[in-house]
Amino acid sequence: MKRMKKEFTLKKRARSFRFAFNGMIYLLKHEPNAWIHLIITIMVIVFGILLKLNLTEWSLVVLATGLVLMAEAMNSAIEKTGNKISPEKNDWAGRIKDLSAGAVLLAAIAAATVGLIIFIPKLIAYL
Secondary structure, eight states: OOOOOOOOOHHHHHHHHHHHHHHHHHHHHHHHHHHHHHHHHHHHHHHHHTTTTOOHHHHHHHHHHHHHHHHHHHHHHHHHHHHOOOOOHHHHHHHHHHHHHHHHHHHHHHHHHHHHHHHHHHHHHHH
């Protein structure tokens, strides 16, 4: 079977970005936990500005918060897929959803740790 080569066009790339933005909008409209992560992200940005984070600190904060939001999006996609494939209660699907939720928790713990490492010395110095 011969595979057709996909043609690269700017129009196709622009459309793929539109799909990605639609996914981000869906996440924020339909997933309450995403709002929690977004509110915390906004608070971190405000505190980062007030405490004058340096470039390295901002880089770590952006990576950490981006990781949490990405994990939340993946978790939501996995949960939606599991619910569609197995609408009735299913131990196997439940375990998969628990694992993906655990991944979000791990990302959040890592992000919180990064935040504590960066912000606690700055808050102590500020006081």
